[in-house]
Amino acid sequence: MIKIKNLHKTYKTKEIETPVLRDINLEVSEGEFLGIMGKSGAGKSTLMYQIGLLDHPTSGEIVLNGKNTEQMSTEERTQMRLTELGYVFQDYALIPELTAVENVMIPLLMKGLSKIEARKISEEMLGRIGLVHRIENRPSQLSGGEQQRVSIARATAHDPKILFADEPTANLDTVSGLSIIELFQDLHKKGQTIVMVTHEEEYAKYCDRIIYLEDGKIVRETQQGKGK
Amino acid sequence: MENNSKNSKSPSGKWSKIIRVGWFLAIRQIKGSNKSTTFLIVFIMMLTFLNMVVVSGILVGLIEGGSIANKKQYSGDVLSTTLAGNNNIGHTNEIESTLRRMDGVGDISTRYISGGQIEANYKTRRDFSELKDIAGTQITGISVKDEDALSGISKFVTEGKFLNDSESGYIVIGKNLLHRYSEAFGDVFASLEGTYPGDEVKVTVGENTKTFIVKGIVSSKVNEVSLRAFITRQDFLRLVDKADLNANEIAVRIEPASKITAEEIKANLVKAGFTPDAKIQTATEAVPEFLNQIRVAFSLLGNIIGLIGIVVASITIFIVIFINAVTRRKYIGIMKGIGISEKAIEFSYIIQSIFYALIGGLIGMLIAYILLVPFFNTYPLNFPFSDGILVAPVNETVFKFFLLMLVTLIAGYIPARNIVKKNTLDSILGR
Numbered sequence: 001m002i003k004i005k006n007l008h009k010t011y012k013t014k015e016i017e018t019p020v021l022r023d024i025n026l027e028v029s030e031g032e033f034l035g036i037m038g039k040s041g042a043g044k045s046t047l048m049y050q051i052g053l054l055d056h057p058t059s060g061e062i063v064l065n066g067k068n069t070e071q072m073s074t075e076e077r078t079q080m081r082l083t084e085l086g087y088v089f090q091d092y093a094l095i096p097e098l099t100a101v102e103n104v105m106i107p108l109l110m111k112g113l114s115k116i117e118a119r120k121i122s123e124e125m126l127g128r129i130g131l132v133h134r135i136e137n138r139p140s141q142l143s144g145g146e147q148q149r150v151s152i153a154r155a156t157a158h159d160p161k162i163l164f165a166d167e168p169t170a171n172l173d174t175v176s177g178l179s180i181i182e183l184f185q186d187l188h189k190k191g192q193t194i195v196m197v198t199h200e201e202e203y204a205k206y207c208d209r210i211i212y213l214e215d216g217k218i219v220r221e222t223q224q225g226k227g228k
Numbered sequence: 229m230e231n232n233s234k235n236s237k238s239p240s241g242k243w244s245k246i247i248r249v250g251w252f253l254a255i256r257q258i259k260g261s262n263k264s265t266t267f268l269i270v271f272i273m274m275l276t277f278l279n280m281v282v283v284s285g286i287l288v289g290l291i292e293g294g295s296i297a298n299k300k301q302y303s304g305d306v307l308s309t310t311l312a313g314n315n316n317i318g319h320t321n322e323i324e325s326t327l328r329r330m331d332g333v334g335d336i337s338t339r340y341i342s343g344g345q346i347e348a349n350y351k352t353r354r355d356f357s358e359l360k361d362i363a364g365t366q367i368t369g370i371s372v373k374d375e376d377a378l379s380g381i382s383k384f385v386t387e388g389k390f391l392n393d394s395e396s397g398y399i400v401i402g403k404n405l406l407h408r409y410s411e412a413f414g415d416v417f418a419s420l421e422g423t424y425p426g427d428e429v430k431v432t433v434g435e436n437t438k439t440f441i442v443k444g445i446v447s448s449k450v451n452e453v454s455l456r457a458f459i460t461r462q463d464f465l466r467l468v469d470k471a472d473l474n475a476n477e478i479a480v481r482i483e484p485a486s487k488i489t490a491e492e493i494k495a496n497l498v499k500a501g502f503t504p505d506a507k508i509q510t511a512t513e514a515v516p517e518f519l520n521q522i523r524v525a526f527s528l529l530g531n532i533i534g535l536i537g538i539v540v541a542s543i544t545i546f547i548v549i550f551i552n553a554v555t556r557r558k559y560i561g562i563m564k565g566i567g568i569s570e571k572a573i574e575f576s577y578i579i580q581s582i583f584y585a586l587i588g589g590l591i592g593m594l595i596a597y598i599l600l601v602p603f604f605n606t607y608p609l610n611f612p613f614s615d616g617i618l619v620a621p622v623n624e625t626v627f628k629f630f631l632l633m634l635v636t637l638i639a640g641y642i643p644a645r646n647i648v649k650k651n652t653l654d655s656i657l658g659r
Contacts, residue, residue, distance in 0.1 A: 054565055055653045082567025093562040093656070097260030102252075109249050110568050112241060154566070 001162065001193050002028035002051060007060030009046055009216075020046045022216040024060070028195065030161075033188045035207030036197045042213040044197045045166050051195060052085060052164040053077045065161055082110055086155030088165040092147040094139040100126060100150045101135040104157050111158055125153040129183060145176030152183055156192070163187065165196040169203055181206050249568060250575025257552075257576065258583055266584075272544050273588020273632070274595070279537035280628045281596050284530020285620045289604065291523040294449070294614030298519075299511040301379045302452040304335070304479035305490040307514045308497070308506040316474035318505035323478060326500050330493060332486030337378040340369035340464045341476040344433035346405065346457055348420040351428065363405045363420045367433055368456045369464020378481050381446060384453060388425025388444030391460055398463075399431065399440035402454040403447040409454075431457070431467065438467050449614055451516075478506070538632065542639035545581050550643035553577060557647055561655025564648070574644045581640025582633060589629045596620055 009021035020043045028034050036044045049055040051062060053069055062069045065084060069077065087093075094103045104122035109115065126135050129149045139147050148168060155163055165184065169177035181203045188194055188206075196207065204210050205224065212220040258266070299305070308323060310316055317323065320338060327333050349361035372393045376382045382390035391400055403409035407419040423429060427442045440459065448454045459467070482488055490510035497508050553560065560573055601618050609616030653659075 049653055054656070078564070078567055078569060080567075081565065085567075087566055089562070089656070093559075093565075095559050095563065097256050102256065106249065106252070106563070106568060107566050109252060110245060110572065112245050115248075115252075 001030040001032070001065060002026070002195070003061075003063040004051065005061040005063075007047075007050060007062065008058045009043070009050060009055075010058045020216050021050070021057070024216075024218060026211065026218065028162075028193065030193055031188075031191045033184070033194045033206065033208045034196070035204045035210040036195065036213065037199060037201075037204055037210055038213035040199070043216040044199075044213055046216075047213065048164055048166055048195060048197050052087060052162075053081050054087075082107055083158065084161045086158070086160035086163040088148070088151050088155050088163070088168045090167040090170045092139065092144070092151045092171075094147055094150055094154075096139050099136050099138055100131060100142065100146075100153075103139070103150055104154045107154065107158050121157055122153070125157045126150065129153055143176070144172050145179060148172060148176070148180050149183065152180070152187075156187060161193060163192055163194045165194065165198075167197055167199065169198065169200060177203065246569055246572045246575055249572040250579060253563075253573065253576035254579035254583070258580060269544065269548055269584045270588045270591070273541060273585050273636070274592045275588075276537045276541035277589045277592030277629065277632055278595060278600075280534035280632065281592065281620050281625055282600060282618065283533045284527060285596075285618045286604070286609070286616060287526035287530040288523060289619040290609065290611050290614055290616035291519050291526060292619045293608055293611070293616045294519050295512075295515050295523075296617075297448070297450050297614060298452075298515055301381070301384070301448055301450045302479070303509075303511045303514040304337070304378055304481040305511050306480040306482075306493045306497075306508065307511065308478040308480075308502075308508050309514075310476050311505070311507050316472070316476050317478060318474060319502065320474040320478065320505075323497065323502050323506065326497065326502070327478070327480055327493075330488070330496055332483050332488030333480055333493065334483035334486070335374065335378040335481040337370060337375040337477075337479045338461075338475040339375070339477040339479070340461060340468070340470070341366050341456075342433045342464075342468050343367075344431055344457075346399075346401065346420065347430040347432070348423045348427065350430045361421050361423075365402070365405055366456045367431060367464065367467070368458050369461045369468075370458055371461050375458075378479055379453075381453065381458070384446045384448045385444045386447035388442065390444050390446070391458060393460055393462075396460065396463055397440055398443035398459070399429065400444045400446055400458045401429075401442055402456050402458075403445050404451070404454040405457065406445065409445075409447070431459075433468050436467055436469060438463075449612070451613075534628070538635050541585075541632065542635045545584065545636050545639040546643055548584075549577050549581055549640045550647075552580075553644050553647035557650065557655045558658055560648055561650075561652050561657075564652045565656055570648050573648050574641060577640050577644030578637055581636045585632050585636035589632050593625065593629065596625065 004024055004026040007021055007024035008019070011018045011020060024047060036047060038044045046055070050057045056070070064080070069080070072080065095106070098106065101119060101122045104125055105118040108118035108121055113121070123135055126132060129152065131146060131149055131153070134142060134146060139150070142150065169180050172180060184194055184196065185206050198204055208224060210222045210224065211218050308317055324336060324338060327336055343364070344367040345362050345364050347360055347362050372391045376390070385400070386403060391398055401423065405419055406423055407421050410419045423442055425442050425444055428439050429442055430437055430439050446453055446458070480493060482490065482493065494508050494510055502508065563573055564570060597620070601620055604616070604618040
């Protein structure tokens with residue numbers, strides 16, 4: 001599903017070059033729940049942004065679903081993000097003027113679904129994650145946990161091949177964080193490939209495999225049993 | 229889903245998705261925006277549109293009012309005048325009878341004109357060192373019935389009464405020949421000091437002098453009415469000792485219901501061979517040249533003021549959209565991140581810009597046509613040489629409306645494009 005070869009990412013300014021990712025080689029199979037861990041500044045999120053096509057690596061190769069993403073045009077990358085990838089951000093990243101259901105509808109409309117179809121699917125998704133009574137609420141009227149649930153509904157409504165999550169529980173209390181991880185676990189059980197960045201050990205245990213980054217390199221990898 | 233991804237590959241499917249998503253986002257942004265800010269922006273757009281339509285419309289209207297009055301009160305639809313170098317219109321009778329035979333020709337007034345002097349104080353001037361109270365003018369002989377039918381001149385009598393064809397020895401004087409009316413013009417005209425209806429004046433044309441009793445004063449903003457003195461045709465012919473009946477002006481009014489145009493009447497007269505006898509002009513051609521020049525200058529001035537308005541409006545929209553897009557940069561980045569097309573996001577801003585211009589422009593148009601045009605028609609602006617109206621031809625107004633739309637669209641697109649094209653990740657992370 002994901003193949004990364006010799007991936008390097010270096011941030012350059014006029015005077016300084018800062019290597020953030022160094023020679024990353026990684027493969028993620030279909031249906032796998034991969035955790036990326038490491039200290040702050042280790043390059044976890046940067047790695048996820050490269051795999052998630054939100055950024056371009058300095059060098060190396062990223063193959064998603066058999067497609068070399070660095071050979072794709074901007075439009076093709078956007079199309080791939082829309083149709084094959086899903087994103088959950090640390091700060092939920094919902095559009096404030098849209099209601100919960102409208103936030104979920106947006107990518108579906110962009111895919112070409114009619115408004116009625118998009119709304120039906122979005123309501124179903126929100127219903128499945130226990131937000132049926134909140135569909136017409138704006139993000140500002142929802143708790144952090146509820147917002148993150150809407151974000152997950154948005155990321156998965158179009159049935160993505162890979163779901164990326166960047167510290168999805170970092171802004172949540174323990175109870176809300178746990179419920180979000182359980183949602184990921186449910187999705188994983190249904191065969192969803194997930195790449196999750198986290199620094200919280202208690203949630204990492206739900207992953208199949210964890211890679212540890214240090215100074216932009218994979219320094220350790222642990223294989224775990226299927227979601228405890 | 230499979231079908232939908234296939235659709236996305238066809239250009240029409242791609243654009244329909246961009247438009248649908250752009251529209252979806254724009255409507256929600258407008259609904260979610262601050263009501264008073266929206267009202268203010270719409271108000272600015274409305275003022276801009278009114279500025280474009282009304283300022284040039286009033287400036288042109290001042291002149292248009294003059295042209296309309298000129299046509300109604302003086303030239304009619306077609307005016308024949310003496311050719312330069314001639315004393316009068318040759319074959320006046322033949323022209324008149326040709327006109328009367330033409331379909332659609334309504335009223336005809338034949339005027340006899342000669343330069344002359346009116347002296348007011350010849351009876352009371354005891355001291356010969358005292359200046360004569362004299363005004364130079366064009367003494368105009370008219371058939372009262374014909375002239376009144378054509379121009380309604382009797383309605384413009386401001387003092388006394390108008391002439392009567394059956395009476396003799398009376399004169400009606402244009403108000404600008406009297407000092408008490410023409411003070412505002414300074415010393416432009418030599419005017420009579422204290423002449424009122426009932427006073428006796430001495431009228432001199434060439435070697436001939438006769439006394440007339442002032443019967444009335446006519447007031448009009450058309451110089452050819454307010455700077456002339458009118459006597460009956462019989463009195464004129466007696467005063468001037470004319471050997472022939474050739475006149476100096478023939479004004480023609482087309483019947484209101486007729487479909488014939490002034491150009492057709494002129495063409496018929498030209499075809500009938502009267503070009504060597506008279507200068508034949510339509511009302512538009514007969515408008516004094518200075519009015520045409522002022523019209524061009526005012527129109528230019530109005531358009532420049534309108535253009536400044538458009539620039540201000542476009543800057544306003546630019547700033548509004550720029551601030552909106554900058555403050556929403558993170559969300560724009562997120563939308564791009566989750567696969568929303570850049571064009572759909574840009575389109576949402578274009579719709580917002582058009583929304584402001586559309587609502588503002590429509591309100592402006594309603595105010596212009598429902599309120600201002602009827603208002604100025606009923607209460608024209610009192611201008612020394614015209615009654616100014618608001619001229620707002622629908623085709624020009626529609627053009628200005630679409631111009632405002634276009635400028636607003638561009639002013640909204642540029643800042644939106646600048647923000648949308650920024651790096652997606654930088655936008656999401658606020659870098």
